[in-house]
Amino acid sequence: MSDNRMDDEFLNSAGKVMLVQEHQKNAVNNQLSQIDISMKNLSELNSSNLNDLDVLLMEAERLCQQQNIDPLVFTMDDLELGIELTNLSAEEKSSIKIDPLEMLEIVTIGDNCEWDEYLNNIEAYAEKNQVDLSQDPFKGLMTGSERAELSERIQSDYMMKKATCDKYDYMIAAFCGVGAGLIDSFFVGMPNASKIGKWTEGQTDSLVQKFSKMVWNADKKNGTPNLKKEPDNIASAIGYLERRFKVNYDARYAKDLEMGEDILIMNTKNHHLKSLGHSPDLIGLFFSILDQFTGKASFISDGHVIRVKPKDSGFELEGGNFIAKLFSGFCNWIGHIMSDMAGSSGTRGHENGGRGMGVGIPFFELFQFCNFGSFNIEGEQKNLAELMAKVFEKGYDMRHGIAMAIPVAINELFIRLLWAIKSRFYHERSWKDSIPFGDRPELRRMLLVGHGTLCLVDGADAAIRSCGEMITFVLHLNMIAWSRFAFAGLKEVRTLYKENCLDIELLEKDLEIEWEVLYGQISYS
Secondary structure (H helix, E strand, C coil): CCHHHHHHHHHHHHHHHHHHHHHHHHHHHHHHCCCCCCCHHHHHHHHHHHHHHHHHHHHHHHHHHHCCCCCCCCCHHHHHHHHHHCCCCCCHHHCCCHHHCCCCCCCCCCCCHHHHHHHHHHHHHHHHHHHHCCCHHHHCCCCCHHHHHHHHHHHHHCCCCCCCHHHHHHHHHHHHHHHHHEEEEEECCCCCCCCCHHHHHHHHHHHHHHHHHHHHHHHHCCCCCCCCCCCHHHHHHHHHHHHCCCCCCCCCHHHHHHHHHHCCCCCCHHHHHHEEEHCCHHHHHHHHHHHHHCCCCEECCCEEEEEECCCCCCCCCCCHHHHHHHHHHHHHHHHHHHHHCCCCHHHHCCCCCCCCCCCCCCHHHHHHHHHCCCCECCCCCEEEHHHHHHHHHCCCCCCHHHHHHHHHHHHHHHHHHHHHHHHHHCCCCCCCCCCCCCCCCCHHHHHHHHHHHHHHHHHHHHHHHCCHHHHHHHCCCCHHHHHHHHHHHHHHHHHHHCCEEEEEHHHHHHHHHHHHHHHHHHHHH
8 A cells, every 4th residue: 555545544533533532522512501501490499498498597586586496506307408498390390301310421542552553433423413424524524615715825835836927027137147148158168268257266265274274283283293284285285185185086187096097087187077986075075085995096987987996095984883984984085175175285386387187176076978879079079978077177167167156056046035025015015025045936036047047158168168179068067056047947847747736745744844843832831
């Protein structure tokens, strides 16, 4: 039986239980009303009897005075006489109708009662009291107005909704997209010729130097031997991190691996892309830990993952147990990524040295599995994996990825900001409803249009500047913008495909919140 079918059966059973409990509640209320009426009748009758008793007491006191009898001294005969005087008549007794045998037979579930047994008791009660369980139980639990209110709330809160953008929404999105596209074209461009790229490279160097100084000071505090002077420039910072966070998979050439030259084409320009452990993402973290534990190195060659053993690495993972080794491997991965993201110490150490080969953009290594297609590169036909490797060698690394992300972030922020302002002051919604996050159909469509416009400007700029040369064309493309546009497109397609369907994730989230509140109230009480 599937989980959905089991959930439906449980929900239906729960509805039956609630319907029976509703019937019991109504029956109890009716009985309480009858008891209340009877108590009022009894109170009125007692009031009349008390008045008669006062008259009798006054007459008794008068008789006691005539017979010289002390009224404070009672005999059993006197007491029996008083009881007889205050007894109710048969007619008076019949006016009070309280029959405890007519009280409800309440269906309960004890600590040792199973759910199936409880449902059997529910059905038996329903059959005895003529409660119809064949229909939808929730229909009998709600009034017509309550059902209409619930339907309206589901439609407004949990249904996948199409965007109803007006012309101003599309104008705002297109304007932001064009502006971000111009920033990308004139200030990002391609690696080694990017104005924003020079700034991001400087920020990357600063980050690497700060990280190296932090590690160096920590080592000095812990008494680590053989420490040279504190890193004071980018070359010394990279060199220190390379020595401090050595890994076994840091092979620069195929000849550094056993049988590597027979199955792998690799050099200093592309080894950060070919080596999976050098990827600054979850894939890189996994293969880095795996390689450090097994003593092998993982690379991508011809669309396949190959694992080979390095020659004379002399590497040994530190740690006295599995958890310690795992933590040590994670630290080695972080530190080694930091040492490579700004280039190698040899390249950056030269007076006229270049920017060096950094690490790839997160998940950029997946292009190496795309062993298909045919592109003319310098007179030779190359597949997509080889094309992207050439693009990486030209400087299309994470530093350039950060530069490409800036116009994308500007586009995103301005669209969200302008949508919030328009929602608050043009549509006169509350500030809460104008928060530019969450499932906002119009905002979702505006982001799609805005990022699409940015990609159109970026693609046109790349086509014009490349003059048909494939590597130059790709170097000018903003991969971050195209990835964000693809994500927005997939989200919009999903919404259109599931139009008028329930947003199950949002519904389940709200139900979890309601259950936590209810559970907290029950626990508190």
